[in-house]
Amino acid sequence: MIKNIGFFIKNKPAMAVGFLFAASSLLFGTWVAAIPGIKQRLNFTDGSLGLSLLLSPLGAITGMLLSTRVFSKVAVGRWMLNGYRTLCLLMILQINAANRPMFWVCLYLYGLFSFLNGVSSNATVNIMEKQSNKLLMSTCHGMYSLGGVVSAGLATLLIFFHIISGWQIVIVAMIIFSIITVNQKLLLVHQDIIHSRSGIKLPSPTILGISFICMVTFMAEGCVADWSAIYLKESLDAPKEIVSLGYAGFSIAMTLGRLNGDSLITSIGSKKIVIAGCLLSALGFAIVVIAPFVSTAIIGYILIGCGSSCIVPVLFSASANIPGVSTVEGFAMVTTGGLIGFLTGPSLIGLISEKSNLSKGLSLLIVMTLLAAIVAWRNKFLINKKTATTVMQYDEQIY
Numbered sequence: 001m002i003k004n005i006g007f008f009i010k011n012k013p014a015m016a017v018g019f020l021f022a023a024s025s026l027l028f029g030t031w032v033a034a035i036p037g038i039k040q041r042l043n044f045t046d047g048s049l050g051l052s053l054l055l056s057p058l059g060a061i062t063g064m065l066l067s068t069r070v071f072s073k074v075a076v077g078r079w080m081l082n083g084y085r086t087l088c089l090l091m092i093l094q095i096n097a098a099n100r101p102m103f104w105v106c107l108y109l110y111g112l113f114s115f116l117n118g119v120s121s122n123a124t125v126n127i128m129e130k131q132s133n134k135l136l137m138s139t140c141h142g143m144y145s146l147g148g149v150v151s152a153g154l155a156t157l158l159i160f161f162h163i164i165s166g167w168q169i170v171i172v173a174m175i176i177f178s179i180i181t182v183n184q185k186l187l188l189v190h191q192d193i194i195h196s197r198s199g200i201k202l203p204s205p206t207i208l209g210i211s212f213i214c215m216v217t218f219m220a221e222g223c224v225a226d227w228s229a230i231y232l233k234e235s236l237d238a239p240k241e242i243v244s245l246g247y248a249g250f251s252i253a254m255t256l257g258r259l260n261g262d263s264l265i266t267s268i269g270s271k272k273i274v275i276a277g278c279l280l281s282a283l284g285f286a287i288v289v290i291a292p293f294v295s296t297a298i299i300g301y302i303l304i305g306c307g308s309s310c311i312v313p314v315l316f317s318a319s320a321n322i323p324g325v326s327t328v329e330g331f332a333m334v335t336t337g338g339l340i341g342f343l344t345g346p347s348l349i350g351l352i353s354e355k356s357n358l359s360k361g362l363s364l365l366i367v368m369t370l371l372a373a374i375v376a377w378r379n380k381f382l383i384n385k386k387t388a389t390t391v392m393q394y395d396e397q398i399y
Contacts, residue, residue, distance in 0.1 A: 026147045125140050214334050223365060255309075
C-alpha cells in the first residue's frame with residue numbers, strides 16, 4: 001500500500017484527478033446532511049420529497065444518453081475542470097433553493113452533471129493507467145470513500161460551531177472550487193477526445209454480466225447505508241448512540257480496502273479480487289443476518305465493506321477496455337447497472353421486510369452476492385490482469 005500511495009502522491013495529475021473523486025463525496029455528504037432542513041423549509045412530506053429525489057436519477061439517465069455525444073466533442077480534461085466547478089455552484093443553489101421549482105431543476109442538473117463528471121474522471125484514470133503502466137483506479141475510488149469519511153467529520157465540526165447547512169455548503173463548495181482552479185493546468189493536460197462508433201449500443205451478455213455485478217455491489221452499498229442503523233436498533237436492540245457504527249465500520253473498511261486495492265490487484269489479479277470480494281460480502285451479510293449481538297453484526301458490516309471495496313474499481317477498469325466499445329460506452333453500460341442497484345435495492349429490502357422481517361430482506365443480499373461471484377467467475381472480460389500493461393493488451397488476451 002505504501003509504495004502505491006507514494007507513487008500516487010508524487011503523481012500530480014493523478015492527485016488532481018483523485019481530488020475530484022474526494023470532492024464529489026464531500027459535496028454529496030454535505031447535501032445528505034442538509035436534506036432534513038430542506039424538507040422542513042420547503043414543506044415537503046415524506047412522499048413528495050421521495051418523488052422529488054427521483055429527479056437526480058432522471059438527470060443521470062439523461063447524462064448516460066448524452067455521454068457519447070458530449071465526450072466526442074469535449075476533451076475530458078476540459079469537462080472535468082468546468083463540470084466539477086459547475087457542480088460546486090449547483091450544490092450551493094440546490095441546498096439554498098428558495099422554492100420547489102428551483103430545487104427540482106437543481107436536483108435534475110445535479111444528476112446530469114454527476115454522471116458526466118464521473119465518466120470524465122474515470123475515463124481519465126483509465127488513460128493515466130495506460131500511460132504510467134500503474135494501476136490507479138482503486139486508489140482514486142478510495143479518495144471518494146475518504147471524502148465521505150471527511151464529510152461526516154466536517155459536518156459535525158461545522159454544526160458544533162452553529163453553522164447552518166446553507167452556509168456549510170458555501171464553505172465546502174468554495175474550498176473545492178478554489179482547489180480545482182489551482183489544479184487547472186494539471187486537469188487541462190488531459191485533452192483526450194473519446195470517439196464512439198455509433199452511440200450507446202445494446203450490451204452483449206458478457207457486458208451485462210459486468211453490469212450485473214456492479215448492480216449487486218451498489219445494491220449492497222445502498223442497503224448498508226439505508227438499513228444498517230435500523231437493523232441494529234430494531235432487530236438487535238442497539239442503543240441509539242451506537243446504531244451508526246455498522247455503517248461507520250463499513251465505510252472505514254471500504255476506504256482502507258480501496259486505498260490498498262491497486263496493490264492487491266497487482267498481486268492477486270482482478271478476477272480473483274472480484275470473486276473473493278463477492279464471497280466476502282456474502283459472508284458479511286450472513287453474519288449480519290444470524291448475529292446474536294450488536295458487535296457481531298458490526299463485524300459483518302466491516303466484512304461487507306472489505307469485500308465490496310475493490311469490486312467497482314475493477315469493473316470500471318474492465319468496462320473501459322472492452323474491445324469494440326468506447327470508454328464512455330463501457331462506463332455508461334456498467335454505471336447504469338450500478339444506478340439501478342443503488343436505487344432499487346433498499347426499496348426491495350423494505351418491501352420484503354414489510355411482508356416478513358428485515359433479516360429475511362437482508363438475506364436476499366447473500367443470494368445476490370453469491371450469484372455475482374458466479375457471474376464474475378464465468379465472465380471473460382474479467383481477466384486476472386496484474387499490471388496496467390495487461391490492460392493495454394486486452395484485445396489479444398480475450399480473443
